Amino acid sequence: MKTISIVNLKGGVGKTVTTVNMAAILAGDHGKKVLVIDADPQANATRFFGLDGTKCNTVAGIITGECDYIPEYIYDTSIDNVHCVPSEISLIESDIASIRTGHGIKALHSFLGAIKADNELAADFEDKPYDFTLIDCPPSFTAASVAAIYASDEIIIPIKIDSFAIDGMRALATQIENIRKIQPGVNIAGVLVTMWHKCSAVVQGEELLRAAHWPIYQTHIRRSDKVDESTFVRQSLDEYSSNCAATVDYRRFVKEYLGEVL
Secondary structure, eight states: OEEEEEOOSSSSSSHHHHHHHHHHHHHHTTOOOEEEEEOOTTOHHHHHTTOOGGGSOOHHHHHTTOOOOGGGGOEEOSSTTEEEEOOOTTHHHHHHHHHHHTOGGGHHHHHHHHHHHOHHHHHHTTSOSOSEEEEEOOSSOOHHHHHHHHHOSEEEEEEEOSHHHHHHHHHHHHHHHHHHTTOTTOEEEEEEEEEEOSSHHHHHHHHHHHHSSSOEEEEEEEOOHHHHHHHHHTOOHHHHOTTSHHHHHHHHHHHHHTTOOO
């Protein structure tokens, strides 16, 4: 099972959209089993999957060490082979509590390790519980986001091209390097340019980003009104508008991530 955190300290760059659509494409197009962990107290991924975090066991219980029985924290979604650990606003208070107790940083790592070792879960899935875990992180460096990065094999950084986002990349890279000092196996898989459109500022900004030392995906995600529309109806882009530019780009991105020939 590979664990990937979708991270950026800046909001509005497409973290949740990337998380849910990557999950849907991995499951639908590539036959993978995917667990989505919503580590953001805004709980957008949770609501996207039709879950109400106030009525569920949530990631807050994992962060504070209250999780005793793994299956009670994992919920079905409307997408075949995609499950979700939901979130809700109480994660903010749990975040503070986990900092006080020192439990939080290894909580998700331990939770995912327990999933891998759970023979009952493996039997239910007739092999292994999941091929991929995707963690949707908040737009801030909280205990939950630190725990997510600590638990991850790789990090994907969605970025909307502007000067603030590029400056934020430097700060995020520094924080990731700090975590790598205690968890050296964490790597930045790549930076994904989102909301791309053809204008001089975006084109030049992308060129500037690609000239830096960060790994940048060849694929960028074109801006499309269908993205916002799909969130209102809580459908993946592939389901809502299979031929729109962003859908085509996300499919291409997942193929690139998996190492398939573009």
